[in-house]
Amino acid sequence: MLRIVWLILVSVLCSPIGNVAQSDDVLESPVAPLVAAASSLRTLWPDLIEHYVNDTGGIEPRVSFASSGLLSTQIANGAPFEVFLSADLTSIDRIPAHRLTQPARVFALGSLSLITLPNTILADNLSLNTLKERLDDKSAKSRIRLAIPSPRHAPYGKAAKEALTLASIWPLDNGQLLAAENASQTLQFLRSGAVEAAIVPHTLLAAKHGKLIIKQLPLELYNLVEHHVAIMNTANNEAMTFAQWILSSEAQAVLQNSGLQVTTP
Amino acid sequence: MSAVLVSFKLAFWTMLLLVPIGLIVGRWLALSTVRHKVWLESLIMLPLILPPTVIGYYLLVMFSPQTVSGQFISSIVGQPLVFTFPGLVIASVVVNLPFAIQPIQLAFSHLPHELREASWVCGLSPLKAWWHIELPLTWQGVLASATLVFAHTLGEFGVVLMVGGNIDGSTRTISIAIYDSVQAFDMQTAGFYSLALLIFSLVALAVVRSVNKHG
Numbered sequence: 001m002l003r004i005v006w007l008i009l010v011s012v013l014c015s016p017i018g019n020v021a022q023s024d025d026v027l028e029s030p031v032a033p034l035v036a037a038a039s040s041l042r043t044l045w046p047d048l049i050e051h052y053v054n055d056t057g058g059i060e061p062r063v064s065f066a067s068s069g070l071l072s073t074q075i076a077n078g079a080p081f082e083v084f085l086s087a088d089l090t091s092i093d094r095i096p097a098h099r100l101t102q103p104a105r106v107f108a109l110g111s112l113s114l115i116t117l118p119n120t121i122l123a124d125n126l127s128l129n130t131l132k133e134r135l136d137d138k139s140a141k142s143r144i145r146l147a148i149p150s151p152r153h154a155p156y157g158k159a160a161k162e163a164l165t166l167a168s169i170w171p172l173d174n175g176q177l178l179a180a181e182n183a184s185q186t187l188q189f190l191r192s193g194a195v196e197a198a199i200v201p202h203t204l205l206a207a208k209h210g211k212l213i214i215k216q217l218p219l220e221l222y223n224l225v226e227h228h229v230a231i232m233n234t235a236n237n238e239a240m241t242f243a244q245w246i247l248s249s250e251a252q253a254v255l256q257n258s259g260l261q262v263t264t265p
Numbered sequence: 266m267s268a269v270l271v272s273f274k275l276a277f278w279t280m281l282l283l284v285p286i287g288l289i290v291g292r293w294l295a296l297s298t299v300r301h302k303v304w305l306e307s308l309i310m311l312p313l314i315l316p317p318t319v320i321g322y323y324l325l326v327m328f329s330p331q332t333v334s335g336q337f338i339s340s341i342v343g344q345p346l347v348f349t350f351p352g353l354v355i356a357s358v359v360v361n362l363p364f365a366i367q368p369i370q371l372a373f374s375h376l377p378h379e380l381r382e383a384s385w386v387c388g389l390s391p392l393k394a395w396w397h398i399e400l401p402l403t404w405q406g407v408l409a410s411a412t413l414v415f416a417h418t419l420g421e422f423g424v425v426l427m428v429g430g431n432i433d434g435s436t437r438t439i440s441i442a443i444y445d446s447v448q449a450f451d452m453q454t455a456g457f458y459s460l461a462l463l464i465f466s467l468v469a470l471a472v473v474r475s476v477n478k479h480g
Contacts, residue, residue, distance in 0.1 A: 032434075042448070042449055062432070062434060063433070064430060064431045064432055065431075065445070065448065065449075066431065074348060076331065077330070077331060077347050077348070078328070078329060078330045078345035078347045079347070079348040096331075184448040184449065184450075187450075188448065188450070191450070
C-alpha cells in the first residue's frame with residue numbers, strides 16, 4: 001500500500017507541477033498575448049481577431065471579457081493582462097501608473113441602442129418616449145422592466161443613465177430597472193424575457209441575436225463611449241503588435257463594420 | 266477544453282494538499298478533549314456558511330500587491346498570487362477545508378479507543394498504529410473526503426471568479442466557462458459543460474454514499 005501511495009504521489013507531483021509551470025510560462029510567452037476587453041467588444045471579437053491573424057500573421061490573443069470597471073480592479077490587484085481594451089478612461093486611470101507603458105489611446109467610439117423583442121408591448125413603436133409612457137403607466141407598470149449595464153462600473157451603463165436622465169426617465173421606480181453586470185448580460189436579460197426593454201451598446205447588435213427591434217438612442221442625450229487601448233508594462237512583443245494593430249486602418253474598418261465609430265479616417 | 270484541464274488540475278492539487286491536512290486535523294479534532302474545541306471546529310466549518318464572495322474578498326485583499334500582506338507574500342513567492350493558478354489552489358484549499366476535515370473527523374471518532382490501546386500493548390509505535398490499524402479502518406472517511414473535495418472544487422464558482430478572474434488556460438475553470446459561455450450567448454457550450462459537471466457530481470456523490478453504506 002505504501003508503495004502505491006508513493007508511486008501516485010511522485011507521478012502526480014511531477015506532472016501537474018510541470019503543467020502549472022507551463023501555464024505560467026504561457027502568460028509570459030511571446031505567442032499568447034493576454035487581453036482584457038470590455039464586454040461590449042465580445043460580439044465583434046471573432047471577426048476582429050480573424051482580421052488580426054490574417055493581416056499580421058500574429059497569434060490569436062487569449063481574452064477575458066468583463067465590465068471595464070471589474071477588469072480595471074483585477075489589473076490593479078495584479079491580474080497579468082498585457083493589453084487592456086477599456087470602454088472608458090476612468091477605468092484605466094485607476095490602474096497604478098507604473099503598470100502602464102504609455103498613455104492610453106482612443107481607438108473607437110461607441111453608441112447606445114434601445115432594444116426590445118417583437119412580442120412585447122413596446123415593439124410597435126419603440127422609442128424613449130413610448131418607453132417613458134409605459135414606465136409611467138400605472139396600470140401596465142408591472143409588465144415593463146428595463147435593463148441597462150450597471151452604471152456603477154460599466155461605461156455603457158453610465159452613458160445609458162445619462163441618456164435616461166436627460167429623457168426624464170431616470171430615476172426609475174423600484175423593480176423597473178435591472179442593472180446587469182456588464183453589457184453582454186444586459187442583452188442576455190432581454191433575450192431571456194426577464195425584461196421588456198434594454199439599452200445596450202450598438203456594437204453588440206452586430207451579430208445576429210434572433211429577432212430584435214432596435215432603435216438607436218439620439219446622440220445628443222449622452223456622450224459617446226470612448227474605447228481606449230492601454231498597454232501594460234508586462235506586454236510582450238506580440239501584445240504590443242496587437243495593441244498597435246487595433247489603431248490601424250485595417251482594424252478600424254472592422255470596428256466600423258461592427259457598429260463602432262472610428263477615430264481615424 | 267482548456268477549462269476542463271484547469272478544473273481537473275485545480276481539483277487534483279486541492280485534493281492532494283487537503284487530504285493530509287484532513288488526516289492530521291480531522292484525527293486531532295476527533296481525539297482531542299481540549300476546551301473550546303468547538304471554536305476551532307466552527308472556524309473550519311465557516312466556508313460552509315459564509316458566502317464565497319466574503320472568502321474571495323478577504324483572499325483578494327490578502328493576496329493583492331496593493332496591500333502589505335500581498336507585497337509580503339509576493340516577496341516570498343516571487344510573484345503576486347492573485348489571478349494565478351497557485352493563488353487559486355490556495356483559495357480552493359481554504360474553501361474546501363470543511364469538506365476535507367469533517368468526513369475524516371467522523372471516521373476517526375467512530376474508532377474504539379481500545380483498538381489504539383491494544384496496538385500500543387502489542388508494541389506498535391503511534392505512527393505504526395496509525396498506519397497499520399487506524400488508517401485501514403478509516404479509509405472510507407478518507408475516500409469520502411477526497412471525493413467531496415475533488416467534486417466540490419470542480420463546481421466552485423464565487424471564490425474562483427474573485428481570486429482567479431477569468432483567464433483562459435490559467436484560471437478559467439469549467440464553472441467560469443459556463444458563466445462566460447452564457448454571457449457570450451453560446452448556450453451549446455454552456456449546456457455541454459453543465460451536463461458534464463452534473464454527471465460528475467452525481468457519480469461522486471454516489472461513490473461517497475456507496476462507500477459509506479458498505480464500509
